[in-house]
Amino acid sequence: MANLTTNFIGIKSPNPFWLASAPPTDKKYNVERAYEAGWGGVVWKTLGSEGPPVVNVSGPRYGAIWGADRRLLGLNNIELITDRPLEVNLQEIKEVKRKWRDRALIISLMVPCDEDSWKDILDRIADTEADGVELNFGCPHGMAERGMGSAVGQVPEYIEMVTRWVKKHSRMPCIVKLTPNISDIRKPAEAAKRGGADAVSLINTINSITSVNLDSFSPEPMIDGKGTHGGYCGPAVKPIALNMVAEIARGAATAGLPISGIGGVTTWRDAAEFMALGAGNVQVCTAAMTYGFKVVQEMISGLSEYMDGKGMVSTAELVGRAVPNVTDWQFLNLNYVTKAHINQDDCIKCGRCYAACEDTSHQAIAMSDDRTFTVKDDECVACNLCVNVCPVENCISMVELPKGAVDERTKRKVGDYANWTTHPNNPSVTAAE
Amino acid sequence: MSNSPNTPGIAKARLPVAAYGNNFSDVQPVFDTHEARVAADRCYFCHDAPCMTACPTSIDIPLFIRQISTGTPDAAAKTIFAQNIMGGMCARVCPTEQLCEEACVRETAEGKPVEIGRLQRFATDTLMAKGVHPFTRAKATGKKVAVVGAGPAGLSCAHRLALHGHDVVVFDRRAKAGGLNEYGIATYKAVDDFAQQEVAWLLKIGGITVKTGVELGRDISLAALEADYDAVFLGIGLAGVNALRAAGEDLEGVRNAVDFILELRQSADKSALPIGRDVVVIGGGMTAVDAAVQSKLLGAQSVTMVYRRGKEKMSASEYEQDHATQSGVRIIYGAAPVRVLGSTAVEGVEFAYTTEGAGGLELGERFVLKADQVFKAIGQTLVAPPIAQDGAKLVKQTGRVWAGGDCAAGGEDLTVTAVAEGRDAAEAIHAALTA
Numbered sequence: 001m002a003n004l005t006t007n008f009i010g011i012k013s014p015n016p017f018w019l020a021s022a023p024p025t026d027k028k029y030n031v032e033r034a035y036e037a038g039w040g041g042v043v044w045k046t047l048g049s050e051g052p053p054v055v056n057v058s059g060p061r062y063g064a065i066w067g068a069d070r071r072l073l074g075l076n077n078i079e080l081i082t083d084r085p086l087e088v089n090l091q092e093i094k095e096v097k098r099k100w101r102d103r104a105l106i107i108s109l110m111v112p113c114d115e116d117s118w119k120d121i122l123d124r125i126a127d128t129e130a131d132g133v134e135l136n137f138g139c140p141h142g143m144a145e146r147g148m149g150s151a152v153g154q155v156p157e158y159i160e161m162v163t164r165w166v167k168k169h170s171r172m173p174c175i176v177k178l179t180p181n182i183s184d185i186r187k188p189a190e191a192a193k194r195g196g197a198d199a200v201s202l203i204n205t206i207n208s209i210t211s212v213n214l215d216s217f218s219p220e221p222m223i224d225g226k227g228t229h230g231g232y233c234g235p236a237v238k239p240i241a242l243n244m245v246a247e248i249a250r251g252a253a254t255a256g257l258p259i260s261g262i263g264g265v266t267t268w269r270d271a272a273e274f275m276a277l278g279a280g281n282v283q284v285c286t287a288a289m290t291y292g293f294k295v296v297q298e299m300i301s302g303l304s305e306y307m308d309g310k311g312m313v314s315t316a317e318l319v320g321r322a323v324p325n326v327t328d329w330q331f332l333n334l335n336y337v338t339k340a341h342i343n344q345d346d347c348i349k350c351g352r353c354y355a356a357c358e359d360t361s362h363q364a365i366a367m368s369d370d371r372t373f374t375v376k377d378d379e380c381v382a383c384n385l386c387v388n389v390c391p392v393e394n395c396i397s398m399v400e401l402p403k404g405a406v407d408e409r410t411k412r413k414v415g416d417y418a419n420w421t422t423h424p425n426n427p428s429v430t431a432a433e
Numbered sequence: 434m435s436n437s438p439n440t441p442g443i444a445k446a447r448l449p450v451a452a453y454g455n456n457f458s459d460v461q462p463v464f465d466t467h468e469a470r471v472a473a474d475r476c477y478f479c480h481d482a483p484c485m486t487a488c489p490t491s492i493d494i495p496l497f498i499r500q501i502s503t504g505t506p507d508a509a510a511k512t513i514f515a516q517n518i519m520g521g522m523c524a525r526v527c528p529t530e531q532l533c534e535e536a537c538v539r540e541t542a543e544g545k546p547v548e549i550g551r552l553q554r555f556a557t558d559t560l561m562a563k564g565v566h567p568f569t570r571a572k573a574t575g576k577k578v579a580v581v582g583a584g585p586a587g588l589s590c591a592h593r594l595a596l597h598g599h600d601v602v603v604f605d606r607r608a609k610a611g612g613l614n615e616y617g618i619a620t621y622k623a624v625d626d627f628a629q630q631e632v633a634w635l636l637k638i639g640g641i642t643v644k645t646g647v648e649l650g651r652d653i654s655l656a657a658l659e660a661d662y663d664a665v666f667l668g669i670g671l672a673g674v675n676a677l678r679a680a681g682e683d684l685e686g687v688r689n690a691v692d693f694i695l696e697l698r699q700s701a702d703k704s705a706l707p708i709g710r711d712v713v714v715i716g717g718g719m720t721a722v723d724a725a726v727q728s729k730l731l732g733a734q735s736v737t738m739v740y741r742r743g744k745e746k747m748s749a750s751e752y753e754q755d756h757a758t759q760s761g762v763r764i765i766y767g768a769a770p771v772r773v774l775g776s777t778a779v780e781g782v783e784f785a786y787t788t789e790g791a792g793g794l795e796l797g798e799r800f801v802l803k804a805d806q807v808f809k810a811i812g813q814t815l816v817a818p819p820i821a822q823d824g825a826k827l828v829k830q831t832g833r834v835w836a837g838g839d840c841a842a843g844g845e846d847l848t849v850t851a852v853a854e855g856r857d858a859a860e861a862i863h864a865a866l867t868a
Binding site (some may be wrong): 067068069070348349350351352354355367371391392 | 467470471473474477478479480481482483502538539541542
């Protein structure tokens with residue numbers, strides 16, 4: 001079995017599956033249950049400053065969207081940072097870390113944006129023996145209104161400044177957690193790096209309203225008839241998170257900066273994808289909140305099986321493997337030509353490919369009287385929509401035309417690699433002549 | 434009462450009283466909202482959907498299922514009723530496994546079609562339970578149409594005519610409207626007096642008068658109807674029953690299955706219905722299945738259904754056959770009755786195994802099944818045709834007289850086909866009256 005032991009910025013854990021800072025990691029009881037279930041690490045739910053703890057709403061904190069059988073696809077929350085006294089949290093962190101030395105334990109922090117506040121909280125956690133800190137610059141609700149969380153994360157200069165304070169007042173490895181509620185994720189990552197961060201973690205949750213009650217006309221989750229934007233997470237956000245991780249992994253200024261991947265990790269496969277795009281480990285929340293801590297066991301066995309199948313002996317071999325293949329549109333090979341092919345043996349004749357192509361694409365699928373669907377190569381632009389809407393996996397595939405073959409649509413032979421930067425239709429190419 | 438399934442002869446109350454309620458309850462209960470959402474999610478919303486083509490009434494199945502999946506079952510019901518005003522009954526009795534569900538692409542893909550019939554019932558039951566009639570009658574045209582037969586064809590025709598603003602009088606020889614929906618379908622398929630509820634709901638369109646206990650040829654004549662009305666629709670069904678043409682057919686204990694099914698449907702206390710200990714049902718259609726299964730449910734000890742041809746030729750669907758065998762009915766394929774045995778009452782039936790020969794069925798080895806009750810279910814026939822025939826059935830139109838349903842030529846003898854034919858005749862009548 002593959003060795004899943006992970007060393008992330010010097011923090012060792014028996015596997016790359018950490019629980020993200022969130023309700024599941026709010027107290028000793030939950031965290032110990034997580035470790036018992038097999039989680040490799042935990043980021044303790046965000047601690048605030050000494051003083052009266054924050055107050056949470058006593059109505060619904062979560063909203064969700066579901067598939068037909070109530071499969072939870074996306075979750076949002078308006079819960080704030082820990083509402084338990086700081087001392088209680090610190091005491092429990094100490095106890096847990098002493099008992100579970102082989103597991104990672106990171107403390108998430110969020111205090112007001114001044115150096116004293118950060119120095120103070122860092123001093124208070126210094127003797128917990130925690131493995132590191134994660135700076136919560138991500139939470140988009142509630143705390144942001146008070147100048148913390150994503151209010152900091154949306155201003156790269158603040159990120160850099162606070163990170164610098166943290167590195168100045170603490171020797172602990174420092175992870176900066178980023179908000180996706182920003183137009184270019186590379187800027188906050190670069191700022192974190194400049195400030196001395198050892199790693200970034202992303203994504204935190206996305207501003208969202210999960211639904212609107214059409215009887216009371218209140219957004220969900222609803223508190224006494226009103227709602228506010230919450231942080232969206234779960235399987236639905238994974239594609240957004242993957243892109244942001246990849247942007248940092250391949251960014252000129254951020255390449256090599258360790259990343260803890262977060263955002264909709266639900267299965268071993270999701271985790272492997274984040275890792276292939278450069279994440280050294282992953283953090284999970286919604287999957288655990290949906291199914292309980294036991295899900296980690298499938299993640300462990302699945303990732304092991306995959307790595308064994310690929311002959312990988314350590315997670316380091318997986319991390320970043322897909323990064324070189326993420327590129328800009330302008331570098332995509334415009335002479336890569338594929339055509340949709342429908343396997344008639346697998347086709348169940350639902351006609352969804354036909355409806356999609358005929359109504360919304362390129363009229364490249366023919367339908368016969370006996371409901372045989374065939375691709376018109378002279379019309380097919382290889383958009384892949386038919387593949388995506390086909391309910392039968394692998395029934396429709398995109399078949400690559402070999403070099404030298406004639407594309408029936410353009411009547412041109414398939415040539416060598418060539419991209420937009422040299423394409424005759426590119427005005428900047430013409431301008432340069 | 435100390436009768437049991439073992440009591441010899443034909444006896445009532447073979448089962449504990451409580452068993453009857455259970456046995457004759459809804460054979461397939463209606464989906465709850467969540468089940469419906471999950472089942473609806475399986476629909477692929479096919480382009481030019483095969484299920485829709487397979488439906489004799491051409492219900493827009495993908496649309497109504499999508500309407501269920503988005504939480505609007507009333508809209509779904511309207512989609513159904515726009516094509517098939519008896520969509521509620523059809524959802525219960527349609528052989529969906531031979532129609533829409535057979536054509537479903539998921540049947541092709543996995544052998545598990547979308548449960549279209551049950552989804553249809555969910556939608557139609559939801560709307561009907563509100564007592565809402567979803568259509569509004571057009572302005573009265575002043576035209577009058579007579580409909581003979583208050584079965585699925587006649588009621589469907591009457592509803593569509595009324596919708597277009599015509600005045601309709603429906604005549605039926607029986608005491609209640611509904612036709613086979615009321616008198617000819619297994620009890621467990623239409624519980625809670627559904628056929629009558631459906632008639633009452635359908636009549637809410639207005640403009641329809643139902644006159645029961647009036648028989649064509651006895652109380653009224655076609656000539657008189659033609660004189661008094663602008664058009665006539667005949668949905669008179671098949672009132673006759675084919676004879677076995679085997680010796681002993683007249684012995685005590687030999688009955689037509691349709692009479693047995695009718696009696697069962699109309700009786701409030703099933704425990705009062707006598708049933709044989711050893712029941713033999715002869716035939717291979719849905720009537721035979723309904724009779725056989727209900728014999729078992731009434732407490733018969735052994736029920737054997739005998740069909741003269743092979744399984745693949747049987748008109749009862751595979752689903753119906755499975756339902757019969759799961760209910761404890763034994764099915765013998767490829768055996769024809771030779772004679773009914775007994776002196777005054779039936780004691781058994783002698784059969785001969787059959788093989789398909791060049792000149793038809795050839796009889797082979799004989800065997801005898803013990804029987805104290807025999808139900809004949811070998812098909813129904815047209816009686817006293819009031820207009821010209823096309824083969825064994827009525828022509829679909831002559832002059833100002835239209836015909837539809839089981840009595841008319843073309844289409845299968847199914848409730849859903851009758852509804853389609855009644856509806857289409859109404860459109861033809863409407864076109865003729867407004868031309």
